[in-house]
Amino acid sequence: MFNTFGRLFTVTTWGESHGPALGATVDGVPPGVAVSEADLQVWLDRRKPGQSKHTTQRKEPDAVRILSGVFEGRTTGTPIQLMIENTDQRSKDYGDIAEKFRPGHADIAYWQKYGIRDHRGGGRSSARETAARVAAGGIARAVLRDLVPGLEVTGYMTRMGELAIDRSRFDWDEIARNDFWTPDPVAAEEFAAHLDWLRKDDHNSVGAEIEVVARGVPAGLGAPVYAKLDTDLAAAMMSINAVKGVEIGEGMAAARLTGRDNADEIVMGADGPEYTSNHAGGVLGGISTGQDVVVRFAVKPTSSILSERRTITKAGEETTLVTKGRHDPCVGIRAVPVGEAMMTCVLLDHLLLDRGQTGGMRGPIGG
Secondary structure, eight states, X not given: XXXXXXXXXXXXXXXXXXXXXXXXXXXXXXXXXXXXXXXXXXXXXXXXXXXXXXXXXXXXXXXXXXXESEETTEEOSSOEEEEEEOOOOOGGGGGGGSSBOOTTSSHHHHHHHHSOOOOSTTGGGSGXXXXXXXXXXXXXXXXXXXXXXXXXXXXXXXXXXXXXXXXXXXOGGGGGGSTTOOSOHHHHHHHHHHHHHIIIIIOXXXXXXXXXXXXXXXXXXXXXXXXXXXXXXXXXXXXXXXXXXXXXXXXXXXXXXXXXXXXXXXXXXXXXXXXXXXXXXXXXXXXXXXXXXXXXXXXXXXXXXXXXXXXXXXXXXXXXXXXXXXXXXXXXXXXXXXXXXXHHHHHHHHHHHHHHHXXXXXXXXXX
């Protein structure tokens, strides 16, 4: 149960970290959309492990296969089955934790709920599951490319531990130039030095903050109360492994503002309404305003570290544990394309919902 998200555009993910494969069943895709495995692979290549010394050294090609729902390069309107084979599992690395619970991991919660767990890499709770989400996000991008030309979803890291970007140095083009998907080249160097020390000398890990921005989002997506755009975005981001907090627009900082400071003033531009600021993050009353949609989420430090930690066994005995294996010292790096995928899927779902309810009708302003 509960492996599916979305209302009209739905994604059901399946598979485990150390199983033979994982993937997604994507339904609700309009027919006739051009899409290929290569279109999806470009996004998976951004998430796959082992691309730099700053991520886990598990070597997975993350090669996606489209098994159904696409014929002669175009979607048929039927469910699209995506599969990614696991090729570099080292299940023996997890033999020591078969009877122990790793602190900070979902091991103990899974055991208490189900009475059974796949200890090999965390099974279903592993961040490896997010590869399927990124593949599904590639499908969503292909549909949005046809329905809303010019809509762009871009994620980037804004913070690693106590280190943060300087927004005065923000450069969209810089994001793809460094290992941290950060728009600040100076911060990228600081992130690299800090992570090297954590990984080599301190045998530790660190958390991160990711921001995802959707530009070119049309006004009118979302609905009041139970289908708010920001509600679904927050739930989507919160569902990503290791995410412990989500903000929309100004987020928690809005608590420090006055009403005069927080309200985004509206002026009339040549092409319609324009806003003097974007504290709302592009969403008012659960409905997109046409401004950039801005979502931010916090990723906790990787719990798998080479430092001894106290824990217990299934039998209730106190013991200690050093988590072995290949792990990300900062999972925030590879969370960037996952956040992009979740934003893209939610936007497409709400676009289809809006088309079904209103047919794209909008209240006129001016003229």
